[in-house]
Amino acid sequence: MPTSRPMPWQRAPWGWALGLIALSWLLIFATLVRPPAQQPVDRSHREVPGQRAEVDAAVLRLVPQVNLVRRPIEKPFTPTLAHWEDKSAQASFAQARSQLLAGQFKPRAVPHAAGARSTAFWYVVPVKRTDVEQGRWLAVVGMPYLDDVQVWLERGDGRIEHLQLGDHFLGDGRQIHARHHTVGMNLLPDEEVLIWVRSRTDGTMRFTFSLDSPAHYFNTEVNTSAMLGMFIGVLALGCLTYALTSIWLRDGMLGFYSLFLATLVLLYMGQTGLLIQLVQAPPWWLNDLFAGFGTTGPWYAAGVLWVNCLDMDNHQPRLARMYRVLALLFAMALPLALTPHYNKVVNISFLMGVVSSPLILYCAWVAWRRMHDRLRMVYLIAFLSYQVGGIVLAASLLGLLPSNELTSQIYPAATLFHTLVMAVAMGMRISRERSDKTLAQERAAAHQRFVAMLTHEFRNPLASIDRSANLLQALQSPTGEQLHSRIANVRQQVRRLGTLVDGFLTVGHDDQSPITPNPTEVTLREWLNSLIQAMGPDMGARVQLEMPQGDLRAHLDPKLMRLALNNLLDNALRYSPDDGVVRLVAQAHESGGVRIAVIDQGPGLSEDEMARLGAQYHLGDELSQGQRSTGSQGTGLGYFFCRQIVEAHGGQVTPSALRPQGLCVTISIP
Template identity: 25%
Template sequence: MYLFSFFSSSPSRFPHAASFLAVLRRCLFACACLFALSAGTPAAALVLMPSDGLDDAVAFSGTLGMLRDPQDRWSVADVAAETRRGDFEQLEGPLQEGFSRDPVWLRFSLSRAPEAPARWLLRVRPSALNELTLYAPDGQGGFIQTVLGDRRPFAEREIPDHNFVFPIDVPTTASEYFLRLRNDGPPLRAELDFWQPEGFERQRTKDYTVVGLLLGAAVLSICMNLIFMVWLKDSLYGHYALYVLCSAAMTMARQGFMAEWFLDDHPARVAQAVLVVNCISNVVATAFMARIFGFRHHWVPAARFFDLVIVFNTAALLVALTDHHTAIARWVSAGSAASTLFGALFVCYLLIVRRQFQYLLAASAFSVGTVLGLYGLLKLWLGDLVPGARPDRIYMLGSLTHLILLNIAVADRTRRAERNYRVERERAMSIRIEAEQTLESTVVRRTAELARTNVALRDEIAQRGRLETQLLESLDVQRKAVEQQNEFVSMVSHEFRAPLAVIDAAAQSLDISKSGTDPVVKLRTGRIRRSVQRLSMLIENVLTADRFQIEQRALRLEPVDLAALARGLCETFNLPEPARLQLDAHLPIAEIRGDRLLIEIALQNLMHNALKYSPSESCVRVSLRQVGEGVEIDVVDRGAGIAPAERERVFEKYFRAETATAASGSGLGLHLSREIARRHGGDVTLVATGIAGSTFRLVLPTSERVAAAA
């Protein structure tokens, strides 16, 4: 005791006095425990000292027993019975049971040094434990039951923490405690340690500080990458921001912070929420990895395999949203391990075989995360068979390292993009300077050429001016000649009308005289009158064509009775010999509005054309009918027909078909008839032709369409 007092009162004299004092206390208390063992005290008791649980946790080392309950049939009284003591297995480290749904009982003995505090905290990790029940002795042979687990409301926890914390009043004598554990979905792993309340608060503050820094770094990374996405117009940065968000959410879920912060009122959904976040994170991470390494560009089967992984995790997400989520948890973990391993192998192939060294930083980031992730899974599944730190620490370290390196990789991608941009800008600048120099030389050369061209152009302009003056003079001479010609034609036509009228009147007088009964005289007067009529129509056509070409005068619209007009023309053409024109207009024909003189000329030309090319003993039929909003007039002759190649040309000005050479004519009749009909909004068409004759149709519309055409 003197030595104890000496070191406790003079810590400055011996720098390691406190540590030596703690070791000395443990040794003295161990001797006391050995003495107690010989007196019948329970074996393997964990003795808590005053300095324990302040700076570091007190872990179980060889003092923890484990008993499996395959059929979930034992109570605490059953496992505490003397007959069950031999069934407990000694654990040298944390509990590792893997994917097992069977309950597991843990037994441990506790005592404390007299000077140690009575209040201690038992912390059980990880946070993914469905059922935890601590049975502490009540001093009367029974047990006090404390129930925790991620399926119970967070508010029911006496000590609020993302892990499970049981407050225990430890006696100075060794007492036995029992802890019942059970999981439905995640691997069953449990790590127990003890803290004093003061040390636990300090450690808890450190944990939450680390988590806060991690979340702050994640938020900063997300904001920066969203800004890069907007600035650089590259959606990869947005994808990476989503990846960082999912990684942070996955870390919070696995460490139990989701249950503490978001699902404190819905504890039954904690395991399901963790699985949902895991599936979403797998989908985003798989798509991001395939995109950043260009799987589809380098090897399409690798991209398709990752597509299958995305589909699998999407299907698992749908299952995770149901009540069967516990059955899919192990398959999601196995799929994550398989896809991670495949991605690592393919990235190694890109770096080693394909020598795609631009992926080196990203590969380093994913390799650290992959190695630590796989190591954490193996540690979680195999327990102490795999040496190293706790899986949660490995996972936290791997996540943090992975995000830091991946941020560097994405920043390097931005750096390389900026470098490429500068190179391209410099190259564009050099090309621009070279182009400017080339342009200057080209401008000098082209200026000289342009000067020479301007001289030649001025000479050509002067020459063209002279030619234009000569052309205008020639056109003026031609116009005057045409005017004189038209005046001459008009004068001749008008001068012809008076003699023709006299001749026609003389022939008509002779025809009605006593001599007209003579057959010879009658034949000759008929020929005279037909010749006069033909010449009169020729003169009228020439004058009409001249008016169409020179004046283009407006139509003199008035009501026209087509039936009466056609009947009058038939009477004019039917000379005293037997009538050859037969009119068919029995139905009432509506009046139209048009230029009576022009319509009469058009119809007269069609009738005259039909009479001219038909045999003298044959009849020409003229039929009128009302059709819709117009009137159709068909003139049917009995001529030899028109060849197929000439059916459209017969309406050309001055054109005469080969079959029409036997008859005299000017080639103006059909042309003028069509022009007059089209001026009225109608048309003249060849409806049918053949060896039996031809049918020409004159179509004239109603007054509204005539007004629009005029």
């Protein structure tokens, strides 16, 4: 069956995703984004005929009058307001007064959160100046991202002052350049005023209202703006740092985290009003762009980030695809923040965030339980804090939780904590990446050394075989003794090559592939005799088995341990004189188990050389035995293979030098 060719979006998924996002943005900007309709604002002082006494009485039946007076501990007044929801968003000021008289207004404490609706909300509160000296007061309306805020000051003599505010009208009727929509009032002593506010927005409705003295308000704003600037500055610096680090290390996860921080910068610049405070007369769409992108962006930038952090592609591939598709869809819909349809996007995104949060936490928990890794635990803590803050924010904005000072501060606090914890996690990840990179480089260098050593180890027996073949070819009629000697040498070198290949295939050169022995109980004398016989008559005759009488048994893997002893015996025979005997001594261990010692008659090793013996990539031609045995230079691979096998059995290999010469290598098996 022919192999199916990958589709274009499978070959370059990010290119297709960016193309779809760009196309959707062009369509939205071309068809849906329109500037708000400019309504004429009558700033002249005009009178509303009649009904003032009835209006005052209706308001006072709902909420108490606010007496503006300086207090020992100066703080703003946050009164209870009379409230009415205009679902058509078309009611005029006169119609709102009629609804008040008809009993449609209800008491409402602020802040007031009503979710994402396309309706208008009316508020009214009675105010009276009772302070003798303080005549200038401010009515402060929030949140700063509200699109359309209109304020009417209805004075006792029937005069009306109308002001148009909101982030769509920042260049028109803006009395005070501040983060909030602020109205200044000059009140006469004992003057009573009704403050009417109409608020409408295409995003999430969260209405705040306070009355404050100018001195206290601006002093507070200086401190608040400084703290917000520091907080947003830290986020922006982190965003830039991680973006540059992502480019430097070519790490996509760091890039997604910098994108997540960028959405938080947009969120706090737009929602806190810092943007409209910094820009003198911003266009109508600028704050919507920041607040809108920042509201829905973090959910989905974080979703893609978590897919990578938790390696969901390998462990939860369906969830990973779901999060990526959601991120793509909402990225395509981000420009809807500049249209009246944005409230639908907000509602869907918040509901999806509330639903998907438990899934993310479950994946983080599973990842930590599966790997028990400190980095995964840090991820879990970061995700838990952000998800809790996000759920509280979404629930309060949708009206599922009361909107108060506590619920409004949970999300910023959770965001700050999440950012700090993720900074620790990213630092741990960068450190781990650098460590892994260094380890990979060391492994690559070690692999090259290993190949060089293996080549060197193969070269000696191959050269010996070649010499024997050349001598046989040079002799016209070799005698039986000459023929037997050369054939025995060839067989010996072939056996050395076979032992080396078996060791390489069994142990290898990668510490990540551990040896797993399959131990069985063997009769030691019978097993050792079979091992010596398998060496052949010439080499086997030079091995002398020494062990006590009796039935000595051992618990080991016969195949692996045969390979270990073959390596030791091969080395011992190679470094001993041609007529020398190698002793193979087996005995029971005092604490249980057995000891098997291989004792040769070679030149031996110094203490410093024995300390380096068996290092995986230590060249054996630096050892005394390699230097003193002509044609027998080695790399120490045989000893290394033996040690790996014995340690896999839970035992140990101990070399000891003999005097005046010789080397004893003891294998202890529990």
